[in-house]
Amino acid sequence: MRALFLLCLALAALPAAALPPRLADTGLDAPGVIAFEPQYPLWSDGTAKRRWLYLPPGATIDASRPGAWDFPVGTKAWKEFSYGARRIETRYSERLADGSWRFAAYVWNAEGTEAVLAPAQGIRALPVPGAPGGRYAIPSRTDCLACHEGAAVPVLGFSALQLARELPRLSSLKIFRNLPAEAPRIAAPTATARAALGYLHANCGHCHNDAGPLAEVGLVLAQPAAAAGPAAPRRLLERMRSPNPLTRMPPLGVRLIDAEGVALVERWLHPDPQPRPEPLP
């Protein structure tokens, strides 16, 4: 008994294994890796993105709280960023045995044949043809935490709202327990309002929510939130379309203003005084 206790103590004291030096060693090609696509994607300077999730065999996600799914130890998630046919980076997160999460980025070589672990401090200006100004920023580990630790759950795109359209397919894979029968839907009076609220949820809500460290700021853009709009819509739009990169929102992972996203939020906040008939939401 004492030996068993000492063994457990020793195992608990062991640091987590170092991050794999190559993306290929993270398990992305393992059987059971699930591709998914959120309905409200994050704007990332026009990059094309692919996403995957892995759960250990037999493990399931506790889906009883739609806004805060509980992922089992051993969960892994990946997101790949590309310009055209060229893959730039693949970001990786993993839930460790102690329940914490770790994050990393893997940078692809120019040939697209291999991706290796990026430095912990990131790469501020990786030369990438097609990226704004020919430069691309690989996030630091601290940058990862800035977004992923601001929300209720560090996995941002794999949630009940984001996957509402894919839930039947995913549910058939037996990866959930306690999944409510009805998929969540943003409460909104029009389709434009719903799209705008979804956009703000995906692009701003991981920081601007009422449960995370920015709750005191008083700007809740995560769903579920009131459909009436933020208290200071003019300021919200100013920050979204500011030409000043030091103050524009979002502050991370974006160099190009998302003109379509800004136009969507403008249409929601300042609807046409004589609106054309809009399809029912």
Added chain:
Amino acid sequence: MTSRFFDLAIASFSLALVLLAATWPVHAEDKLARGKYLVTTSGCNDCHTPWKMGENGPAPDMSRMLSGHPEKMALPPAPKPAGPWIVSAAATNTACSGPWGVSYTANLTPDRETGLGKWTQRNFTETIRTGRHMGRGRVILPPMPIPMYKHFTDADLEAMFAYLQSIPAIRNRVPDPLPPAGDVASAR
């Protein structure tokens, strides 16, 4: 044998004293005093309190203690850098121009709308640790010495935040930083 026992007793007593000191509750007054000491000696007033010219030369204007760059102070464009002189500072020492653009020092007083009044300890600690506003917003620009300050202990940052929340609130909305010339965002 007696000597060995004596040594062991001394060692145990010392260990007990160390543990007692480490776990002794820190009184609020001690924390505030520690915070005041750290804020004062770490140079916060050098940049976050506007300087004014006095009989003995320029000195921080403590009537505006830690309220940041004065919002009503209009500044002309900074001089163009020449040779190795790449940084310019305003006379108040609250605005600084360099390769990063123009930075204005923040209002550190507990004013709820223009200072740190709504901030939590976590916001403050993560700002210093990450070099980002509230730990997740815009980058904190030079000359704020984040590369050095991020090494403050949690206890030090708690003491500093407690002290900053205790000083008089001053309403002063500091302007947004300016990007370097030519570094403006475009739309897709």
